[in-house]
Amino acid sequence: MKIAVSGKGGVGKTTFVAALARVFAENGKKVIAIDADPVANLAVTLGMKNVSEIVPISQMKDLIKERTGASDEYGKFFSLNPKVTDLPEKLSLEHEGIRLLVLGAIKRGGGGCACPESAFLRALLSHLIVQRDEVVIVDMEAGVEHLGRATVRAVNALIVIVEPGSKSIQTAFQVKKLADDIGLKSIYAVGNKVASDEHKSLIKNGLNNIPVLGFISYNDKILESDIVGRAVFAENDQLLSEVRQIKENLVQSTKGT
Template sequence: MKLAVSGKGGVGKTSFSSMLIRSLNASGRHVLAIDADPDANLAMAIGIEGGEKIVPISEMKELIFERTEAQPGSIGGFFKLNPKVDDLPEKLSARYENIKLMRLGGVKKGGSGCICPESTLLRALVTHVVLARNEVVVMDMEAGIEHLGRGTARAVDKLLVVVEPGRRSIDTAEHIRHLASEIGLTRILIIGNKIRGPQDEAFLKRHLSDFEFLGFIPYDDKLIEADLEGIAPYDTHGPAVQAVAAMMDKIDS
């Protein structure tokens, strides 16, 4: 099972991803977690000790040069477009029980797009984990699908888009669907987060009526307290965790 998670910044995308990953782990699954959002820290949210100190792969200059034969930061020129990456999940992953986590990081780029060694290595790595790995793969993406290519997208089983009651979050969901459709990714499920009651559910269903909903996560003060105290959301054992665990059967179907 290969899953990508996206949504507007601040909607709770990484918290949802971490609770889903921990729920899968608790059910006995082996999970490869990919942190593809430079503005988040999935390792900390999962509860990996020292997660904030994990160096993103995009900043590993020696590795990038070794695999692409080009200096990081260079644009154009000659470098390997199919660098070796199949050994990286074992070499570079942080571990938590049955979870392996890789932090991709971001690629600084001027203008639209980037044909550079860093992006080439990251794209090749994502392609490998989606097409060739046999674990469950969960990718915490940016507010988009930056690292997915057309061939990779076809192998993603579902794109999970986290939204909260609000116009900007809804607009982002529509934008993500448009980007996904351009690369052939049409299996999209919506997760409503920070739900205060039936009125919030109704708001999202009304404004996203042509989307399929995976479920709704209640507003949970325990998650705010966990963030303040540096505790993994899953370890709060609150209603949000229970709601995410209940979604797994539908994800599997």
């Protein structure tokens, strides 16, 4: 399974990615979780320690320069297909059966030429999605910027996390349009922070033709885990139970893709 997860900021993408990674790992699957959100919180959500010491891959300038052949001079050539096959083992952190890679942010606009960084991260992500045999789950910002046209064919599902509310639902349609533009058709939604049947109906009716894989209830233990600094799924049977059902629905929905 190769899964990308997107959605508006604050809807609970990272919580879902961490719990889904845990559910796959507890079934004996090898899992690589990729933090591709500029606001990188997946490590702490998985319960990893010393997360402030993690250096995002996009900030590894010497490595990127070495692999892409880029120079400091503007306009110079660099490789669009750098060697990355050895990096998942070298750059990932392992925690309770889950490997984590933190990609980091890409500078845009006036921040200088980010082309070598972008090419490097795209090559690494493409390798992970297309060539590796682990379950790969990508925590993305509200878009599909990290997914090139070459990688989308290997993605089994793009899951948009939606909370009750028109802004979150509108973001889901924006993400769907971006995904459609690059040919990614297997798009699903998961409702989060759901506190009533009315919330479920609001999400289902609002999403119209985007299939909903399931719902995650509003859960005080999720906030508590952040306060005390433990994994979001630790001591949270309700969250794991709901995500297990979502995972089963996902597997059934993507058979043959």
